[in-house]
Amino acid sequence: MGMKTVTFTKEEKKRRRQVEFQKNKPLYLLMSPYFVLFFVFTVLPVVTSILLSFSYFNMLELPTFAGWDNYRKLFFEDDVFMVAVKNTFMFAIITGPIGYFAAFLFAWLVNELKPKIRAFMTLVFYAPSISGGAYIIWKLMFSGDVYGYLNATLINWGIITEPIQWLQNPSYIPVIIIIVQLWMSLGVSFLAFVAGLQSVDRSLYEAGAVDGIRNRWQELWYITLPSMKPQLMFSAVIQITASLAIAEVAMQVAGFPSVENAGHTIVTHLIYHGTTKFELGYASAIATVLFIVMLGSNLLVQKFLRRVGT
Amino acid sequence: MNNANVFTRSVKWFVRLIQPKNSLNRSVWGDLVLIFALLLFGTFSAYPMIFIINNAFKPFNEIFIFPPKLFVRNPTLDNFIDLINLMADSWIPITRYVFNTLFITIVGTVGHVILASMAAYPLAKHTFRGSEALNKIIVYSLMFNATVTAIPGYVIMSELGLVDTYWAIILPAFAFSLGLYLMKNFMVQIPTLYIESAFIDGASHYQIFWKIVMPLVKPAWLTLTILSFQTLWGATGGQYIYDESLKPLSFALGQIVGGGIGRTGVVAAVSLFMMVVPVIVFIISQSSIIQTMAHSGIKE
Structure with missing residues (x-):
């Protein structure tokens, strides 16, 4: 008797599942082209990399099993990794939040303008991201000889007499990397904010004015921000992943490897082991650790963002 | 008093140029900060683009001039002709x-x-x-x-x-x-x-x-x-x-x-x-x- 009931429920469950599947079939069909490609070209390589992090792999011979060895070495024997972690957190804690607020602030300022001027100003602020190779300017600026813009100016004003080797000095390198990174921060999230501000229902502002909203700050906090929660979430994820993965700017500005590892980050460490030393197992372990760090930061920030506008 | 009035009016005039008519709840001081921020950071951001545009039209001797100049003085199409060749x-x-x-x-x-x-x-x-x-x-x-x-x-x-x-x-x-x-x-x-x-x-x-x-x-x-x-x-x-x-x-x-x-x-x-x-x-x-x-x- 009891047996029968159980079988019956199982059958029933199966039938229900089929009905549900039939109902949602168009949805699955809509998703399938994207997700087939996504699993083949993104998920599969990522899963492989995580597995490789438990192996020795020099790309010439087949990988051999290493257990937790790569992770043990990373945390207990690799002093340079600790420098990289310290630098990465310092860069991320400064450039992450500032970059995020700057992206929103400028999108909001630009949104105050007439349509044509707005399109133009959006381009102006996005310029560092679209005009590839923008680092050249910063290299000219901080060039170590008397012809570098900064040295020339400071000598001109009589502040210094000898040119300073900005990009060779470990105490200046982190500051310069942070400046350049901030300057490049009006990127993907900035554009998402610009588009998001365009999608806010205009009539909410009129209604708000009637309900006693008196200035642009109240309007921002009570109407604009709550209407833009999805974009705030999106940009937070983008900003976290970008600021914890700083590498390109550091390598371009401070060189690779940089003087006394002053510009060394988790990702430059990963690139060093992956492409210079051909230790793919080790590099994969670094990528996996970074992945976990990003996940943690993301959970934290999402929790905070849920409170916006309340 | 009068000066302040002229100042407020010129800010308002400029704001009308760049801001849509139906903007609500906007103060003059806020608008002033807005304009200032846009100009300051805009110049900063536009720099690489201006640099690339100018450099492309510089003759050979101007590219290597020291100290480097941002703006081109004798624009030429030489660089593009070289590229095509x-x-x-x-x-x-x-x-x-x-x-x-x-x-x-x-x-x-x-x-x-x-x-x-x-x-x-x-x-x-x-x-x-x-x-x-x-x-x-x-x-x-x-x-x-x-x-x-x-x-x-x-x-x-x-x-x-x-x-x-x-x-x-x-x-x-x-x-x-x-x-x-x-x-x-x-x-x-x-x-x-x-x-x-x-x-x-x-x-x-x-x-x-x-x-x-x-x-x-x-x-x-x-x-x-x-x-x-x-x-x-x-x-x-x-x-x-x-x-x-x-x-x-x-x-x-x-x-x-x-x-x-x-x-x-x-x-x-x-x-x-x-x-x-x-x-x-x-x-x-x-x-x-x-x-x-x-x-x-x-x-x-």
């Missing part, structure tokens, strides 16, 4: 590289925008078996470094026989996670009521997606178009394409850039050329965002 000497005609890049960029961008939007609609507006897991995987995939996935990625490409084809660049680009995540976050804002009532009126999911959802998230897919175009336009295909006649333009131009200091002028012309096309796409899509959304926004 150099490309004419290469044994693969330049038009071939241009075709390769245009094919990859256009097919890749259109495909990515459509496939990512198709996948985003169910994830944004419906819950079903597996939807939560898929949403999470997309976010997680943004967090894994691409350097270490390059080798497994190559193995997959060669197993599928895609090495040395355009598809080695295009197919992964179709399924970039950023696009799906962006589209999903904009689609979440569409009131569920719109979709439910269309469904009750007998519309299919395909019709809802194409006729209701996509027009409402136009700013999002126009933005995604810019991002995807920019990425693919700059793709060199380095690790997947070895056949010279299939290589994209940015690879060919990269060869020229690697040609040493004597080619600095040509490099400047190359930088301008590589920048101009994405900028045009940017301007077109940004102005269409603004045209369509100027009077609407999404209404509850």
Whole structure:
């Protein structure tokens, strides 16, 4: 008797599942082209990399099993990794939040303008991201000889007499990397904010004015921000992943490897082991650790963002 | 007192030039800060673009002038003529590289925008078996470094026989996670009521997606178009394409850039050329965002 009931429920469950599947079939069909490609070209390589992090792999011979060895070495024997972690957190804690607020602030300022001027100003602020190779300017600026813009100016004003080797000095390198990174921060999230501000229902502002909203700050906090929660979430994820993965700017500005590892980050460490030393197992372990760090930061920030506008 | 009045009025006059008429709740001081911030940081941001434009038109002796000058004094087209001559000497005609890049960029961008939007609609507006897991995987995939996935990625490409084809660049680009995540976050804002009532009126999911959802998230897919175009336009295909006649333009131009200091002028012309096309796409899509959304926004 009891047996029968159980079988019956199982059958029933199966039938229900089929009905549900039939109902949602168009949805699955809509998703399938994207997700087939996504699993083949993104998920599969990522899963492989995580597995490789438990192996020795020099790309010439087949990988051999290493257990937790790569992770043990990373945390207990690799002093340079600790420098990289310290630098990465310092860069991320400064450039992450500032970059995020700057992206929103400028999108909001630009949104105050007439349509044509707005399109133009959006381009102006996005310029560092679209005009590839923008680092050249910063290299000219901080060039170590008397012809570098900064040295020339400071000598001109009589502040210094000898040119300073900005990009060779470990105490200046982190500051310069942070400046350049901030300057490049009006990127993907900035554009998402610009588009998001365009999608806010205009009539909410009129209604708000009637309900006693008196200035642009109240309007921002009570109407604009709550209407833009999805974009705030999106940009937070983008900003976290970008600021914890700083590498390109550091390598371009401070060189690779940089003087006394002053510009060394988790990702430059990963690139060093992956492409210079051909230790793919080790590099994969670094990528996996970074992945976990990003996940943690993301959970934290999402929790905070849920409170916006309340 | 009078001075202050003139000051307030001139600020107001300038604001009227740049701000839409119907702006509510705006104070003069706030507007002043706005203008100041835009001008200050705008100059700062526009710098590389101004630099690249000016450098491309500088004659050889001006490029190496010390101390370096930002603005060109005797503009010339020499750099572009040199570039054309150099490309004419290469044994693969330049038009071939241009075709390769245009094919990859256009097919890749259109495909990515459509496939990512198709996948985003169910994830944004419906819950079903597996939807939560898929949403999470997309976010997680943004967090894994691409350097270490390059080798497994190559193995997959060669197993599928895609090495040395355009598809080695295009197919992964179709399924970039950023696009799906962006589209999903904009689609979440569409009131569920719109979709439910269309469904009750007998519309299919395909019709809802194409006729209701996509027009409402136009700013999002126009933005995604810019991002995807920019990425693919700059793709060199380095690790997947070895056949010279299939290589994209940015690879060919990269060869020229690697040609040493004597080619600095040509490099400047190359930088301008590589920048101009994405900028045009940017301007077109940004102005269409603004045209369509100027009077609407999404209404509850």
